[in-house]
Amino acid sequence: MRFFNCLKLAAGVGGLLLAVAPPSEARTRKGEKFLKEGQIAESKRNFDLALELYEKAVGEDPLDAAYQLAVRRVRFQAGQVRVEAGLKLREQGDLEGAAREFRKAYAIDPSSAIAASELKRTLAAIEAARRQAGEQAQADVNDARKNLEARLQSMLPIPELKPLNRRISTLKMNNQPAKVLFDTLGKIAGLNVIWDPEYQSTGKNYSIDLTNSTLDQALEHLSVLTKTYWKPISPNTIFLTNDNVTKRRDHEDMVVKTYYLKNLTTPQELQEIATILRTMTDIRRVFPYASQNVLMVRGEVDKVALADKIIADLDKPKGEVVIDVIVMEANRSRTRDLAATFVSGGQNGLRLPVSFAPRTELGTVGGSSTSSTSDTTTTTSTSTSTATAGAVRLSRLGDIRAEDFAVAIPNALLQALMSDRGTRVLQSPQIRATHAAKSSLKIGDRYPYATGSFQPGVGAIGVSPLVSTQFQFADVGVNVDIEPTVHGADEVTMKIEIDISNIRDRIDVGGLAQPVIGQRKFSHVVRLRSGEVSILGGLRQDQDTRSVSGTPGVGNLPVLRRIFSGESIEKSQGELLIALVPHVVRVPEITDLNLRGIAAGTDATVKLSYASKPDPGPEPSAEKPVPEPPKTAAPPVPGAAPAPPGPPPGLQPVPIVGIPGLPAAPAGVRPPAPRLQFSPGVSAVKLSGAVTASIEASSVSDLAAAPLRIKWDPKVLRLTEVTRGSLLDQGGQQAIFTRNIRNDEGEASIVLNRTPGTPGASGSGPLVNLVFQAVGKGSTQVTVLDLQLKDSRQQPIETAAPVWTVNVE
Incomplete structure (x- = not known):
């Protein structure tokens, strides 16, 4: 019986274990499948696929040693393959591709030291290449800038003729065509002459006779005579064609020039100069650049040269003037007060107020009056009672006597006072102004004054019931506005406004203390010389005030008025003078070249003519003085010819002057041959x-x-x-x-x-x-x-x- 119980217990435990345990055969079969597929991929050297299959097998059975060994082996091989691919790409110069391969190798096998080191080395090479590329780019930019500067410096201006002979001493030809005339002139001056293949000859022959002319003059004479247009194309070559509008448009050289104007102060002046150039020179392409005071011009050579002349005449510094403003003010006030009189209530004279002071026996009656006020906003009321003293009953009027009244005795005043006060004010501000520009000088203070007020018309919660007052400020002191116009070096016209003000008093206007400003203002236009003093305005004011106070009647008597009255005399004098002294410190630099007119061609064509360079004259030759003959004649040499007789007494021998520049040869000696x-x-x-x-x-x-x-x-x-x-x-x-x-x-x-x-x-x-x-x-x-x-x-x-x-x- 006991045996069977043990057997039942063992069977139950075994069944429980079988029920709890996973199906071993199914797991092993799936992992083996992944393992076999991974081995096949590994044999084909597809290590990435093999690694993926082996990792799936490990996922099926993480404790299987065979699966783990396969994963570790293939992970190393896959990382090594990526490293080798990265090395090949780096050798080929593909640093970015090599870095990607090294990153993949490191991601597959983080324990690979070679993948980490090669990745670091490749990234450093990429950074160095980027830095070198940046430096190369900067070097390329610098080279491009230098090349641009070199090209700009190599740009040539309009060619200028440099012939061998600039002066044509004599040129006379009769009945010759235009080509012969110009070719002959070119040979004389050492110039090459190139004709337009489309040149159309008029078929006429011309005659010319030039004496002592320059090359430019000769070319101009021939071009006018034959209606031919010429221009230099190199220092020793000229080009000729027919002179008409079409040919000029096709062959006339254009010039681009930039003018940097130095004396402009407003953009309007730049626009005015641009308008003048368009009008006077017929240059259509004139572009102002206001921020730099620059004018860009593109036009024909002579038109741009005329623009040079106009801009040189207009771009002048403006005149400037320094003005001394002198304000002189002197005030004097004298006061004298004399008094010997009675003083009642603080005033001179008699004031005897009689007051009712009843006795007690009169039985005065005290009364009272009541007044009340109420406030509708706060709903409060106030009551006051006033008692009336000194009221006498009508039945007691007969008992009033003189002792029921009182009078105040006046005081006596004896006064002798004199004051003398003097004030002198000298203001001398100085202001510097530019021609036709308004300048202002304000010396003083700015005082506020009320200009208006308002109160909200609707009373509501959140709206302030207060009155808002608006204020403005007035300049009080010396205010000078001057606009000068400089005429040359010693005269200037000034439009002047001078305002001299001060605070004289303050009055109460609507509960606000408002200043009373005394003002003296001058507006004037005057023309003065430099350093000349001009008095713009003067004011002299005398004021005498005499006031008498005292007892009437007695105070008017001749003797007694000194006792019963007081006299106050006040005398005030004021003087104001304003003067201006201008000093011209700068004038426009107008030269004779600016005032001189130039020839500018015809109405159809702008053509400038230039003076020829002066030919240097021959050097003055120093004449050697002829030595004086000796006073004593030497004895004749035996066999020599007798000497010629000397000049008569009183006559000096005339020296023989040789040709300038030639050395004098000794007499009887033949000069050597060159x-x-x-x-x-x-x-x-x-x-x-x-x-x-x-x-x-x-x-x-x-x-x-x-x-x-x-x-x-x-x-x-x-x-x-x-x-x-x-x-x-x-x-x-x-x-x-x-x-x-x-x-x-x-x-x-x-x-x-x-x-x-x-x-x-x-x-x-x-x-x-x-x-x-x-x-x-x-x-x-x-x-x-x-x-x-x-x-x-x-x-x-x-x-x-x-x-x-x-x-x-």
């Missing part, structure tokens, strides 16, 4: 070295032009530099110097000319300095070809051509 030579004559230089030489002129007289053509072997020498010598720069005149080096041909053309109209150079010195570089070995000669030296009269100077030998080692 010649050219290289210095040195023979030179030696090593390969790739530099060698220099000078072409010097000796014993030349009145040398004005020296065109040269130099020839050398280009296989041995190369000309690197040609500079002007000092011979033709005599007298401070800079010679005209041009050069054309052709190293491939082994030639160079050099032109040296003195300024037309000046005397030539005399003496000895270098003409040009040459610098060669040795490019090949051997010996060569440098020769001068086409040598044509000329004097100031364009006459040739005969000389031999020099030769220079150079040996290259």
Whole structure:
């Protein structure tokens, strides 16, 4: 029996355990499925999918060691794959992609030290790249700014002609077409002439005869004569076409210019100048920039040049004046009071009031009166009673006697008082004002005064029953308003308003103490010289006041009036003077250039003409004094010719003056012939070295032009530099110097000319300095070809051509 009980107990415990325990076979089957699928993905190296499947298997059975080992193994491999992918991307330069891969690797395997270190290294590289990109961008901005500045500085203005000869001494041509005239003038002046391919000739021939004219004048004469428009396109080239509206619009150069005006004070002045430019110069594109006082202009060359003249005339500093305002005021008051009289009730004279003071026996009756007041707002009432004393019954009137009345005895006054008061006020404010601008000066105080009041018309809760009073302020003191107009350096017209006020008294108006303001105001327009004193206004006031008080009748008697009356005499004097003294401290800088009129072309075309540059005159030559003959004649030399007789007694020998600029030759000695030579004559230089030489002129007289053509072997020498010598720069005149080096041909053309109209150079010195570089070995000669030296009269100077030998080692 006991055995069966034990068996039943064991069966019950086993059944309970089976009921509580989860289904082991189902769990193992699902986890095994995830494990197998993960192994398949791992074999295909899809570690991300394998890790996901292994983690699901661990979720089915977290205590299974096989599942845990698989997760740890694949997590390491998946993180390593991400790290390798990030390294490849970084090597390819994709730092952002590498950083993403390293972040994924670190997220998969947080224990991976290599993923953390590579991520940190990549982020540092990204930051460095960003910083370098920012620096590069800033460098690019700086380079762009420098390039812009370089472009701005390289922008060229309108070309200006720089011909070889600016003065045309003589030009006479008869019955020639326009092209021949201009081409001939260009050759004389050393200019290139370019014609418009669409130029239409009129078919007429013209004659011209110019003497002692400048190049600009000659071009203008020809353009007017042939109706041709010309303009410079380079320093030595001019362009010509027909002179009509279409061609001018197509070929006339435009100029953009910015004017920074310095003396404007209001935007209205800038607009006025812009309007003047549009009206006077016909420039359509004029744009003001008021905040900087700037005018931007785009127009033709002559129109913009005319705008230069107009702005120079208008942009002048305004005149200024300093004005001394002198306000002088003197007041004097004298008072004398004399009195010997009776005083009753505080006043001079007799005042004897008789009061009723009844005796007790009269039996006065006391009475009372009652008055009441009520307030409708607060519903309160007040009652007062007043007793009436001194009332006598009518039945007792007969008992009234003299002792029932009382009288007050007056006092006596003896007074002798004198006062003397004087006041002097001097105000001298100074104000500085600009031409046509109003300036104000206020010295004093601002006093308030009531201008009105109001009270709410509806009484309600929350509305104040008080009266609101409005106040304004009055300037009390010295107020000066001046608007000057400066006329030149010593005169000024002033529109002046001067207000001098003070508080004289205060009166009660509606319960408010209002000031009584005394005012003296002057309005004036006056024209004065600088430093001249002008008295604008003066006021003199004398006031005498005499008052007598005392007993009438007796106070009018000749002797007794001194006893029964008092006399008060008051004398007051006042003087006010206002003066102005202007001082002109600045005037507009108007020069003769601003007042001078200029030629501005015709109604259809604006054309300005410029004066030619003055030609420097020849240097004054110092005349050497002729030595005086000795007083004692030397004995004749045997065999010598007898000396010529001297001048008659009393006559001085006339000195012979030589030609200016030419050295005087000794008598009987022939001057040496002019010649050219290289210095040195023979030179030696090593390969790739530099060698220099000078072409010097000796014993030349009145040398004005020296065109040269130099020839050398280009296989041995190369000309690197040609500079002007000092011979033709005599007298401070800079010679005209041009050069054309052709190293491939082994030639160079050099032109040296003195300024037309000046005397030539005399003496000895270098003409040009040459610098060669040795490019090949051997010996060569440098020769001068086409040598044509000329004097100031364009006459040739005969000389031999020099030769220079150079040996290259």
